[in-house]
Amino acid sequence: MQPIRDFTSLFLQDRPMIDVRAPVEYAKGAFPSSHNRPLMVDHEREAVGTCYKEQGQAAAIDLGHQLVQGDLKAERVQAWVAFAAEHPEAVLYCFRGGLRSRISQQWLSDAGVDLPMIEGGYKALRSFLLEQLHERLRVGHIRVLSGATGSGKTEVIRSVDQAIDLEGMANHRGSAFGYTGSTQPAQIDFENAWSVAWLKLAARSSGPVLFEDEGRLIGRVAVLPEFLVLSQGAPIVKLTVPLEQRIQRICRDYFQDAYQRHLCHGEQVALAYLDEFVRGALTRIQKRLGGVRFARLIQCLDAGLVDLAQRGGWTQFENLVEILLSDYYDPMYDYQFASKAEHTLFEGNHQEILQWLAQQAQ
Template sequence: MRQNTADYRQLFLNDTPMMDMRAPVEYARGAFPHSENLPLLDDQQRQQVGTEYKRNGQQAAIELGWRLATPEVRAQRLVTWRDFVQRHPDGYLYCFRGGLRSRTAQQMLRDEGIDYPLVEGGYKAMRAFLLEQLDRQCAELPLVVIAGHTGSGKTELIHAATRAIDLEGIAHHRGSSFGRTRRPQPAQIDFENRVSVDLLKLAQSAGQVFVEDESRLIGRCFLPPVLQQALKRAPRVLVEEPVEARAQRIVRDYVTDALEDFAGEESGPAPALGDALRRNLSRIQKRLGGLRYRQLDEQLQAANAELASGGSAEAYIPLVCTLLREYYDGTYDYLMQQREGGVLFRGSHAEVLQWLGEQAG
């Protein structure tokens, strides 16, 4: 029989599957990678037990919990729990504090002849561990920021680096007003937990860790202040690409390659993508000014029409060049002025790619 554990480090380093016994509403606020929500109580039952606890104490709450756990409910829970155990014999279960809910579920499984260990301290202790590790790794890891104007191909360079953390990939967002993807963004706590786990894994071996330069927000995911400060003081690698090349890369990523994401839309991929691009442009309307926004929106509509009729994305390039020169470059230059770290290397995308390869060697 495997024992209960409080070795949070190994749980996260090994991507250990974990059965989360908390109610769905708790799980939605924040959870861990490789966890599944298989609650002991649903949201309504949790609320009833919580109310009973406040009114009449723990024993009364326990008694109500067992009354709510009818034979039908118990049978349903055990079916899903057995399935998890069969799929993940090396896993663990946990609740919020490693107390009543997880031990009740553990006993219910034991009554069925299944010994399955729990995480001592539960969600609360594991979350505290990851926050402490985030602070530690931001202070100790040799972070190097890959910086450059929008469209420089920084994300491609992050993917090419041997040791790197992809913050935009974790956030499911490309980081600009046009950066929404078809995947929903994670909850803030989920984002922080995943960043902490990835940094913890990188800390197990020596070497620089490359990270893309980001502002405090990636979509709606907020970079923890400790990470913001680490990026601010870290040394930088500057990617220097001309506007035209950056515009071509952006059109490839946000238009040509993005069309397949809209393949199932009733209106067709090109019209659906065009509508999404117009919504994204409207998000920076105030910063562009009314007249300039209307001009660019007309230009965008013309490019959308050309894409829908002939499949060509060329008309987007001058529009993107204008947005880069008049909006994004100035915003990024301001961000760069806040950085404190020195410059390790600067060059074109190809030159930085070669430099990264030399660092890995």
């Protein structure tokens, strides 16, 4: 069976992939449609690797067969067979498309299942996606959605077909308060998902892709430096939303959401989590806030927790958000936006921007 060389079709079709690398390798980076069904688990791979360094390839292969045999081998082959039965169009890969892929493919064939392997394995797929991503960044056919904190930029991004939601891919909202309760992906996983999404958009349309204006980090995930440079000079669509609406959105999406996620464990647990979440975020930006402003915000938090526990009220949290926006986030946004305001193509609220983008796509 010929190995897969057409990586573009592979990702455009979301072909299911069996990643036969060890779990520790998979955790460092994989692909959106991949599933880890290892030939060897971590300690087995480590033992074989040590044997290879000390005694050579032949001895390492022999050790691998000794470690994965009998019921253990049958169990792993069955995992591949079950996956192939559920996904007949599946392909498989290891790190370089070498020995592990060939062994897995042969064992599958012995079990009556023929699956193609990817030429070059994970390394070749990763290189392809990085090249694709850097090429699109070089071409630079993008627009940037700008707007003050709490404007609801993500809502716009998710309502547009020709857009990529980097914060959604990063499982983070991109600020000190951006933790969503979900684990963030590995850096490589983030970059791979970004490249695949852009590959699909490019195959569907030649129009510009809309991105949210991002900083260097989205939580612990880093945005590529080339994107930051590109976005500084890219055409801007500016989202404008009244302060009161922004306060309500932040309070709802950040604080009330965090509270509700933990309320199933009891009110005290939810209150404790909300306290830890907000206090921790404020502490991370304490130096930039300054001592007086930080103390005032902590007072709002303490009062808000009491009010929430006693009366179920969120007024003090809204006061906290208003201080953060008026005294910290908005001045910072205005300063940063001033340097690129001349690139603004259109300015409006959610509905106006969506209507304008729809007209531009015609």
